[in-house]
Amino acid sequence: MTTIAIPPGMPQYDDVPRFDVARVRADFPILNREINGYPLVYLDSANTSHKPRQVLDVLEEHYALHNANVSRSVHTLGTEATEAYEGARAKVAAFINAPSTDEVVFTKNSTEAINIVAYAFSNASLRPDADPRFRLGPGDEVVISEMEHHSNIVPWQLLCERTGATLRWFPVTEGGRLDESGLEDLVTERTKIVSLVHVSNILGTVNATSRITERVRAVGALLLLDCSQSVPHLPIDVVDLDADYIVFTGHKMCGPTGIGVLWGRGELLAAMPPVFGGGSMIETVTMARTTYAAPPARFEAGTPPIAEAVALGAAVDYLTGIGMRAIQWHEKELTAYALDALASVPDLRIFGPTVPVGRGGTISFALGDVHPHDVGQVLDSLGVQVRVGHHCAKPVCSRFGVPAMTRASFYLYTTTEEIDALVAGLEQVRKVFD
Known part of the structure; x- marks a missing residue:
């Protein structure tokens, strides 16, 4: 077993789990x-x-032996593909301790997951009957930070341009931490959503979010955490984290490219309007109007990344095993x-x-x-x-x-x-x- 020589001053622990x-x-x-x-x-x-080979083998086996579309066919291959796809959703839900598998939406990556939430706000803002938590207009505010990946900046800039809302942000200290000194002035009753990185992809900073979460709850806003750099590296429990949404991506956690995850509280996903229209996300369609499926299908229009999701499930198995x-x-x-x-x-x-x-x-x-x-x-x-x-x-x-x-x-x-x-x-x- 490989051991690491810890520099002086770093605590030594005998009870932490190890692997070879x-x-x-x-x-x-x-x-x-x-x-x-x-x-x-x-x-x-x-x-x-x-x-790892364990993920590559699952990806190859799926295409070689179980290739079919999901949620469309009653034949054997279609059933096998659907069971594998939904089985991967269940594995992801368990991995982050999601209360329900229906709260796990498969996306292309973290970027698409954030955009889904941002465009749901945009679409809701056009509908007077939409849930008021998702309606934005002049005078409303969105809060991010100076520490964000572009994928957690640009979608919110575009949302504010579309709706007339104002974008604000936490600055970063010289030591690379979020500057929370102006928290109460930054997150106010005008704030509709706060979207922050959990672990910075450039500074490595792990953001302790409890104080921000408390303030978000006090003003009635929503909280999204970009967990692209935390879900692959830390035990993540969405119940303990107490966010409204988290996003992460498969290719950073031993999985394939082209697959990501949006987790959202069930009642929020149910209140969100769809973003993409097409097959699989509908309840019924007539020439006059369409009604929409319940989440997660509502946000998974068209043929999804089936093999990639199955391989992501294998990656979850691999990481869980270690x-x-x-x-x-x-x-x-x-x-x-x-x-x-x-x-x-x-x-x-x-x-x-x-x-x-x-x-x-x-x-x-x-x-x-x-x-x-x-x-x-x-x-x-x-x-x-x-x-x-x-x-x-x-x-x-x-x-x-x-x-x-x-x-x-x-x-x-x-x-x-x-x-x-x-x-x-x-x-x-x-x-x-x-």
């Missing part, structure tokens, strides 16, 4: 690759995670190790929390005056894969006065040896550009 990282890595075929003659060091899991608490602690220890190791690199500036408390395994940094693209190219020549750029979070880069950042991100298959390779690679970058 070497055995986990053996499940991921891609980790056997070499890049430019070097062993692959993949430190870009916040972008997309790799897929244990989300074990994954959380593995990454916490890796992050402590990485923060300590990166501190030894001269002229390296870390953006976001510099202690492994209230932060996840995503570390963005600058190396002196070397442009991140140059950092990334040198690291790639050594087999080390990191992401460079604005990470779909340009306001964060602007906040810290840089055009781009280099980002290393970890997952259950990451080792301390790979972090050592990153540090050695950064030393090589310094030599090239010294």
Whole structure:
């Protein structure tokens, strides 16, 4: 079993669950690759995670043996596909402790999930008989933060443009935390929805949301949490989290691309108007009018990503088998190790929390005056894969006065040896550009 040397000052715990990282890595075929003659060091899991053989096999088997459309046919293949698709929904619901499987809507990704909520507000705003919680107009406000991924900024900007509502946001402190000092002035009786990232994809910050949730409830607003970077890495319980919606995506949690999840409280989904029209989302259709199916079908128009959903169910099985608490602690220890190791690199500036408390395994940094693209190219020549750029979070880069950042991100298959390779690679970058 792989163990991690924890830097001085980091608490040691004997009762946390552990797993054998070497055995986990053996499940991921891609980790056997070499890049430019070097062993692959993949430190870009916040972008997309790799897929274990257990997920790849399920995806292949579904197409090979059970391929059919869902909720349309009574023949054997159609029944098998439907059962597998709905079985995956049940697995996802259990994974996040959703009170009902009907609260799990399959989407293309987190971006589409957020847009579904935003467009439901937009559609409701055109209907005088719509639930008033979803009607927006001039004088109403939507609140986000400066820390958001573009997918949790642009849909709300567009919604405010369509409805005349005002967009407001929490600023970010120099230490990479949400600045909640103006909470009561920011979230008011004019606020209709607050939409925040749970774990930042660029700063690694884990946002403690309890104080914001309390304020949201006090003013009668709704709360959406972008959990794209938390559901794959932390135990998530939607009941304890006490949000109204959460979104996440399959490809960041060992699943395939093209599949995501919108979880919403059942009574809210039932009150939301549809966003996409077409087959499968209807109750009945005449030439004069249409009535709509109950959620989740109401929000899943057309043929859904069936095989992708089934494979996402397999990813949930895989992560559950390892244990989300074990994954959380593995990454916490890796992050402590990485923060300590990166501190030894001269002229390296870390953006976001510099202690492994209230932060996840995503570390963005600058190396002196070397442009991140140059950092990334040198690291790639050594087999080390990191992401460079604005990470779909340009306001964060602007906040810290840089055009781009280099980002290393970890997952259950990451080792301390790979972090050592990153540090050695950064030393090589310094030599090239010294």
